[in-house]
Amino acid sequence: MVEAEPTALAPGFRAAGVACGLKSDGGTDVGIVACDAAAEIGSALLLTRNAAAAAPVRVCRERCDGASIRAAVVNSGNANAATGEQGYADAVAMQERCAAAIGVEAAAVAVAETGTIGVPLDVDRVLDGIDRAAASTGPAGGADFSAAIMTTDAGPKRCCITAGGVTVSAQAKGAGMIEPGYATMLCFVQTDAVVSDPDRTLRGAVAESFERITVDGQMSTNDTVLLQATGASGLPLPDGVLEAVLLQLALAIVADGEGASRVGRIEVRGAAEPGEAERVARAVANSPLVKTALYGRDPNWGRIAQAAGQALAGADIGELGPERVDADELGGDGPEAGLSIDLGRGGASAHVFFSDLTHDYIRINAEYTT
Amino acid sequence: MVEAEPTALAPGFRAAGVACGLKSDGGTDVGIVACDAAAEIGSALLLTRNAAAAAPVRVCRERCDGASIRAAVVNSGNANAATGEQGYADAVAMQERCAAAIGVEAAAVAVAETGTIGVPLDVDRVLDGIDRAAASTGPAGGADFSAAIMTTDAGPKRCCITAGGVTVSAQAKGAGMIEPGYATMLCFVQTDAVVSDPDRTLRGAVAESFERITVDGQMSTNDTVLLQATGASGLPLPDGVLEAVLLQLALAIVADGEGASRVGRIEVRGAAEPGEAERVARAVANSPLVKTALYGRDPNWGRIAQAAGQALAGADIGELGPERVDADELGGDGPEAGLSIDLGRGGASAHVFFSDLTHDYIRINAEYTT
Numbered sequence: 001m002v003e004a005e006p007t008a009l010a011p012g013f014r015a016a017g018v019a020c021g022l023k024s025d026g027g028t029d030v031g032i033v034a035c036d037a038a039a040e041i042g043s044a045l046l047l048t049r050n051a052a053a054a055a056p057v058r059v060c061r062e063r064c065d066g067a068s069i070r071a072a073v074v075n076s077g078n079a080n081a082a083t084g085e086q087g088y089a090d091a092v093a094m095q096e097r098c099a100a101a102i103g104v105e106a107a108a109v110a111v112a113e114t115g116t117i118g119v120p121l122d123v124d125r126v127l128d129g130i131d132r133a134a135a136s137t138g139p140a141g142g143a144d145f146s147a148a149i150m151t152t153d154a155g156p157k158r159c160c161i162t163a164g165g166v167t168v169s170a171q172a173k174g175a176g177m178i179e180p181g182y183a184t185m186l187c188f189v190q191t192d193a194v195v196s197d198p199d200r201t202l203r204g205a206v207a208e209s210f211e212r213i214t215v216d217g218q219m220s221t222n223d224t225v226l227l228q229a230t231g232a233s234g235l236p237l238p239d240g241v242l243e244a245v246l247l248q249l250a251l252a253i254v255a256d257g258e259g260a261s262r263v264g265r266i267e268v269r270g271a272a273e274p275g276e277a278e279r280v281a282r283a284v285a286n287s288p289l290v291k292t293a294l295y296g297r298d299p300n301w302g303r304i305a306q307a308a309g310q311a312l313a314g315a316d317i318g319e320l321g322p323e324r325v326d327a328d329e330l331g332g333d334g335p336e337a338g339l340s341i342d343l344g345r346g347g348a349s350a351h352v353f354f355s356d357l358t359h360d361y362i363r364i365n366a367e368y369t370t
Numbered sequence: 371m372v373e374a375e376p377t378a379l380a381p382g383f384r385a386a387g388v389a390c391g392l393k394s395d396g397g398t399d400v401g402i403v404a405c406d407a408a409a410e411i412g413s414a415l416l417l418t419r420n421a422a423a424a425a426p427v428r429v430c431r432e433r434c435d436g437a438s439i440r441a442a443v444v445n446s447g448n449a450n451a452a453t454g455e456q457g458y459a460d461a462v463a464m465q466e467r468c469a470a471a472i473g474v475e476a477a478a479v480a481v482a483e484t485g486t487i488g489v490p491l492d493v494d495r496v497l498d499g500i501d502r503a504a505a506s507t508g509p510a511g512g513a514d515f516s517a518a519i520m521t522t523d524a525g526p527k528r529c530c531i532t533a534g535g536v537t538v539s540a541q542a543k544g545a546g547m548i549e550p551g552y553a554t555m556l557c558f559v560q561t562d563a564v565v566s567d568p569d570r571t572l573r574g575a576v577a578e579s580f581e582r583i584t585v586d587g588q589m590s591t592n593d594t595v596l597l598q599a600t601g602a603s604g605l606p607l608p609d610g611v612l613e614a615v616l617l618q619l620a621l622a623i624v625a626d627g628e629g630a631s632r633v634g635r636i637e638v639r640g641a642a643e644p645g646e647a648e649r650v651a652r653a654v655a656n657s658p659l660v661k662t663a664l665y666g667r668d669p670n671w672g673r674i675a676q677a678a679g680q681a682l683a684g685a686d687i688g689e690l691g692p693e694r695v696d697a698d699e700l701g702g703d704g705p706e707a708g709l710s711i712d713l714g715r716g717g718a719s720a721h722v723f724f725s726d727l728t729h730d731y732i733r734i735n736a737e738y739t740t
Contacts, residue, residue, distance in 0.1 A: 051679040288586050292731075313421055
């Protein structure tokens with residue numbers, strides 16, 4: 001497995017990013033990623049389960065063929081969430097404009113948006129941006145595309161890996177409102193490998209990457225993960241490659257969590273069943289007392305025991321003392337802390353990566369204005 | 371309904387608080403509250419459901435007759451949680467020493483402890499304190515008792531109300547690790563009213579007070595609420611008096627939440643059923659994005675919609691726009707903010723009071739050392 005230039009795209013894909021004026025700083029904010037016209041495409045599209053899902057998510061649910069997505073059109077700076085019928089119509093217009101510009105069916109175009117909730121979209125600017133982006137897509141457009149999907153991210157999140165004769169490239173964004181539903185943010189993945197069941201493959205890889213992270217326990221209204229596979233290489237996707245790509249991007253999101261200074265990894269062992277292990281791991285990872293201990297470098301294992309006990313309220317788990325809770329690295333010097341707890345109830349385990357809760361998190365979110 | 375001197379005790383009760391040396395500042399840290407020897411007592415004892423419950427909670431579960439508790443013995447400065455077999459034995463010793471000192475059966479003495487988790491209890495100091503406290507209990511001891519149960523509280527939380535010829539007095543503590551299980555902190559309630567079903571009466575009042583608040587979403591290992599009723603007045607408890615007493619103390623706990631500068635009240639209407647209303651209210655009340663918006667006085671209704679949508683993940687609730695989310699007071703000048711959301715799914719409603727998430731919360735919890 002070899003890491004290529006992180007902005008590279010898998011063969012058979014092209015992308016672009018342009019500035020249409022949604023971002024007040026003039027940054028790129030409209031992007032398109034698409035497979036070549038000749039490519040045969042298999043795809044999978046995972047969307048947030050948030051009941052207050054944004055317009056583009058509902059357009060994807062209702063007007064896309066998730067198994068044959070040829071292109072994704074994305075804007076940042078406006079989430080187009082809680083924007084009413086006009087917002088839905090705007091997302092449909094984005095889908096149709098992109099489809100027309102690159103010459104595919106509208107149902108083959110996924111729409112994703114990210115940014116502020118509840119602000120009407122300046123759709124004319126976006127549609128103009130789509131025209132310009134569509135006209136400029138190319139195999140070197142990965143850098144502009146990954147910049148065009150950023151919001152509060154400290155930097156672009158992208159990677160490209162080659163293995164077994166195939167290439168997997170991916171671009172992601174996300175820093176706040178991060179807690180898995182299906183996915184947790186925006187992520188676009190391209191490959192020339194043969195992927196016989198893209199949906200199952202993507203769900204499996206997401207379960208071990210984006211489903212394993214949390215920043216603030218808040219499931220977004222706009223989460224979207226898209227996998228596009230052309231099969232042009234004629235070769236299968238080697239085991240672990242997609243997982244490695246998505247895990248790298250997922251960890252980049254946690255490390256770039258709003259205000260984050262450290263990353264923790266809580267491993268729960270000895271659970272009665274996998275769901276229980278995951279519930280306890282999430283409770284620990286989202287506890288503000290554990291997250292402030294991670295920030296303050298305080299090896300306070302009692303807070304881990306308390307959070308686990310809350311997740312198992314009413315159960316009999318005996319005493320969760322220091323012989324069963326390893327919190328030493330909470331107090332360490334490193335940027336990461338590996339933590340574990342043994343529930344002593346069975347053989348199931350689960351882990352979650354999480355960021356700390358810091359003064360910068362408060363500053364960012366108390367000062368961020370609608 | 372008349373408020374009496376808040377440190378007063380209901381007739382037929384006596385209390386005391388002494389310093390035994392658990393608190394490094396020499397503050398009072400051992401307290402006893404008991405009914406007079408001649409009193410007939412009916413009682414109810416509610417305990418945390420946290421599976422990592424502290425030793426005193428397990429002693430109460432296993433060795434107390436919750437319906438006829440004559441006295442409670444409490445220490446602050448050490449939670450006696452995750453302290454192993456020795457911790458359990460220490461809590462039993464506290465129960466037995468208090469019972470002997472005041473001349474009642476051990477099963478009639480509730481034990482409560484609060485403070486740091488995971489530190490062995492200096493039980494000899496506590497037992498000495500129990501002897502001294504038992505020797506000094508009196509009808510004027512409410513002030514010392516309520517001071518003896520404090521930990522990070524900014525001040526004592528106590529109140530006394532007379533109504534319909536009866537008196538209800540209560541003392542509570544709590545600032546962090548506040549999220550309802552059964553109860554959320556320590557609270558002791560005394561009355562000379564006739565209470566025919568203390569358990570049902572207490573559960574009903576707790577459901578509308580301590581069950582309606584959150585500071586940090588963290589269910590404590592030590593929560594305990596005790597109601598003691600002698601019936602000596604021969605008069606019934608007027609409707610609403612116990613509820614008023616407990617709500618006053620519950621709101622004092624939220625207002626004194628760790629680092630809190632403002633209190634929010636989220637009202638969820640139009641839910642399909644009460645459990646759904648409560649789930650959504652708790653999701654909003656515990657969202658760090660809503661809590662930082664409360665701190666930053668940002669009327670960001672999108673964060674309320676997002677949290678509600680997460681709590682209802684997978685459901686179809688239509689658009690949660692500003693016509694259904696009232697977040698105006700988030701941005702107001704006042705110390706309190708009344709917020710509401712209408713789910714449009716039915717006729718059920720629920721509300722939760724919550725504190726904001728501030729720099730002081732981070733400071734307190736990142737700098738607090740085990």
